[in-house]
Amino acid sequence: MSEPQDIDTRLVAALWQVVATHGWPGVTMARIVAASGVPAAELRRRCPGPLALLRLHTRVTDQLVLAGTIPGQPGSPRDRVFDAIMRRVDVLQPHRAGITRLLEDLRRDPLLALLLLAEMPRAMAWMLEAAEISTAGLPGLARAKGLTAVWLATLRAWARDESPDLGATMAALDRALDQAERVARGLRLDAGA
Secondary structure, rough: OOOOOHHHHHHHHHHHHHHHOOOOOHHOOOHHHHOOOOOOHHHHHHHHHHHHHHHHHHHHHHHHHHHHOOOOOOOHHHHHHHHHHHHHHHHHHHHHHHHHHHHHOOOOOHHHHHHHHHHHHHHHHHHHHOOOOOOOOHHHHHHHHHHHHHHHHHHHHHOOOOOOOOOHHHHHHHHHHHHHHHHHHHHOOOOOO
């Protein structure tokens, strides 16, 4: 059996391959086994269902962004958030076909969309941690929820942005951060962050 990280990477790649080909409704554990080469018993142990595969994707993405974080990084908090979010986009890029297909499928599956939306602030809290911005207490929760809105705006732009330099994605992220900063100032959440 491969190393745990290798298995996680294979499962995530298989998830997006299956979604790109069959859409979210076509995700079956048999297809994941076939695409990943991970035995069914191991898949069951790690991910008992398709939603667990989406959670695995989020966790692997968070870990990859955090692994690229340099402690004590220079720049303003905004610059560090911009960097963390763009690194997250870079992690998604190899799975673009599957992720954009899922985004289309979510329009017809509002329950799944709501579930994923409810889980997103946890991932965004890790992006704030990557940017060395506090996620403690109610202000931290508010920051994570605000960054969720920034992420969703960025993700929508990324889904339409086919340019090699992702210029439209970066511009959308910049605009969303402008709006988030205005809201944060109004709520006094920007002190030191």
